[in-house]
Amino acid sequence: MTSFGGENQALTPDEIDDLARRAQDGDSGALEELLGAIRPRALNVCRGVLPYTPDAEDACQEALINIANKIGTWGGRGRFTTWMHVVAVNSARSTYRRMKNQAIPADPQSYGVLERPDPRTTSVIAGTRLDLLEAMETLEREHPQFVEPLLLRDVYGLPYDEIADLVGAPLGTVKAQIHHGRRLTRPMLAAGDDA
Known part of the structure; x- marks a missing residue:
């Protein structure tokens, strides 16, 4: 590579x-x-x-x-x-x-006290905002038009006008997509906080 x-x-x-x-x-x-x-x-x-x-x-x-x-x-x-x-x-x-x-699901009982899963294969679960990634996966399946604007605004903090230019949509449309995307993902993220 x-x-x-x-x-x-x-x-x-x-x-x-x-x-x-x-x-x-x-x-x-x-x-x-x-x-x-x-x-x-x-x-x-x-x-x-x-x-x-x-x-x-x-x-x-x-x-x-x-x-x-x-x-x-x-x-x-x-x-x-x-x-x-x-x-x-x-x-x-x-x-x-x-x-x-x-990733292969592992039985937690199969690991000894000092034995730990290999971080090269489990890190995606260990340190990532799993709830956010899962919410984005769900949103992408059900409402793909909201994912990119929502990620660019709420995760990466790009200004609305740059997002509109980047995705080739009017500013009002982008703001509406972000608003609807937030509304749809909020319950998924709140459910993860209760766990």
Whole structure:
């Protein structure tokens, strides 16, 4: 698997957008520089979903590969970093789903007093806001149009206007989607608090 990274000084948003445009035009050097420049931000986004560092790093790697493969889909209307944020969120959620599907339920009685489950396979359950991830999975199945705006606003704190630009919807529609998404997920999160 290719490893993106390297030590880059912080680039301005305009410099990142310029690198992204050059990468879209086929400049492989610009793509490598871009991926190195955005890696810390992508890793922070992934850590917001997967707090266990190796899991977040796996998700970040997937995000960078997706960014490299899908860079042509960035429309250039908003900041590249906003588009990258969505790709990283989706990669982190995809990594979570994959880990959840691979997890094998264990009998707690089968572990000795000093024996613990391997954190590489159980971390997705140990340190993650499982209630939030489960609520997003349910919302995605039943009302997929609310998930992306809700995550971008309430988990990652993007402003409404950036979200509207990113998802290509009117500002009022985005605000309504977020409001309805909150209304639908609130009972799922409250149920998790009672446990």
